[in-house]
Amino acid sequence: MLVLDKHGRPLQPCTPARARTLLGAGRAVVHRHTPFVVRLKDRTIEQSTIQGAEVGIDPGSKATGIAMFTAKEGNRAGLFAIEVRHRGGQIRDKLTARAGRRRGRRSRNLRYRAPRFTNRARPTGWLAPSLRHRVETTMSWVTRLLRWAPITRLHVERVAFDTQLLQDPNVSGVAYQSGELAGYEIREYLLEKWKRRCAYCQATNVPLNSDHIEPRSRGGSDRVSNLTLACIPCNQEKGSLPVEVFLTDRPAVLARIRRQAKAPLRDAAAATSTRWALWSALTGTGLPVRVATGGRTKWNRHRTGAPKTHTLDAMHVGELASMMRWPSTTMVATSAGRGSYSRARTDRYGFPRLRLPRTKRVHGFATGDLVRAVVPTGVKRGTHTGRVAVRSTGRFNIRTSAGLIQGIDHRHVRLLQRADGWAYTRRPEPARA
Structure with a gap:
């Protein structure tokens, strides 16, 4: 539980049992219901011993994991976890619908406000509203935790940052490509892009191999755009056959694979677009910010035997020696907005229908x-x-x-x-x- 002193300054978090004892004895009051924060009535920050806590952040397109933990010599113990679910998709859809209505009014020669100026330019660092929303909501929760807990350090997963290069700035060539994290980045990308299922038979919950769409023996490259996932039977059956020959009797599957291989991974693109803005905002808090890659996070999870969730990813971001424990429950905060300024509901054409x-x-x-x-x-x-x-x-x-x-x-x-x-x-x- 999060704890504040009598003046509202953050103290070291305590266990739920300790919070109940303090509330029952009248030594504390409820400062906030969700997340649950108590405020002591008889203690100040000067009278307390504060160990401090650290925060790990796993940025995502649809949800971001935030975990607070104590860390001593790389050994972490979880204190609090929250999964922040964004509504960037809803924002994008509403902006697209609004643009469609405006375009319709122009084409139908209806009443339409003319542009007020023609020298429109996007400032440096501009992000689309759906992307800026992801950064702002993540920073909103980081700022809240800074008010409620004694945070000393932040860890964030920055997709394009390579910790292997950080450990050895002179690494290059084959040594760079064959380090301890080799293959983790590419495989994680393929798992997300192909929805963790076989591209040929759509099988799930089975071992999946990386497969070259165009076989290397026939000139296919090792670029990620030429890679997909295949279950073991499909991978063995395809072998070195060209994908057109292997899928001769399944033209719909061939067209889908061709289309999906060329299409960028939208969620990865969103995370890539916002990573620098989020890192810049985190450094603005004045706390030390350590960065790591998704490959490092996945490698840490495999070593500790942790399942795949956003909050457990946040718990494993960065350099980790061991994971002693993590919270048994996670709070899920879904962005619901604060209503709108609109005083009318519109029909499909954008005209008011309900006051x-x-x-x-x-x-x-x-x-x-x-x-x-x-x-x-x-x-x-x-x-x-x-x-x-x-x-x-x-x-x-x-x-x-x-x-x-x-x-x-x-x-x-x-x-x-x-x-x-x-x-x-x-x-x-x-x-x-």
Whole structure:
């Protein structure tokens, strides 16, 4: 659990049992419900011994893993883990839809605002809104952890950075290509690009080999664009046959493989586009930032026997001697936004079809607030905790872990935490393999 002193400054995190003891004895109060943060009433940072903690970050296109841990001589022990799920895809789709509506209005000669200036230029370091969202949401959670925990160092996975080159700046040629991480980067890329399944028969959960689409014996190169994944039977059956001959009776499969081999990996492209912006933002915190590659992370996981998750990847970023333990549960924070300024819903052509109220709060509550409702009587009797959806009638809907409870009177509802643009759930973390 995250702990603050009486003045709101971060102390060393404690166990849940210790937090319950402090709350039961009246020595602490709840500072924040989710993530759970307590504030001591009788202790300051000067009266405490602080070991410090470090944060590992595994940036991703759809989700980013953030893990906080203690580290002593390379031996790590997990304290807190969160999986941040982005909505960059939703932002991209909405911008595409908006551009389509504007294009339609221009082509149909309808009312359209003319451009206000023609010298539009993108500044240096510009990122598309969907990509900038990934950087900003990751930095938002890093900034929060800096407020709630004594962070001393940051570790981030920067895809294009090679730790082998860092260890030996003079490495080159064959020695560079045959180091201890050889093959990890390329194989991880292929697993993501081909969805961890055989390209020829779509088999999953089976051993997969790297296969040359155009065989090397027939002039095929070792470029990653000529590599795919194949299960052992397909790999042996194909052998050195040209892919056109091997798939003569399956033209649809051949067309799919050709198309997928040429297409860039969108998630990898998003991570590549944002890695420098994220690294620059992290260095702006003033803390030392250590970088590593995805190959190093995967190599660390194989040595410790950890399964593949975003948060466990974050726990294994960088130089690691051993992993003593990691959190048994992970908090999942899904970016839900804070609503919109729009006062109308539009139809498929972009014209208003439904007017919305100007005030977002009803009886002091807003949609997305974390609340607890205690209903004394009736068919909805009981205690319901979850996110509220307000209605102007005063009868709210509450989405709990058990489902949606409709029509709860506002008089039974008590506020736990204001909406902060995130939806929170928890999931168990897999045990060591």
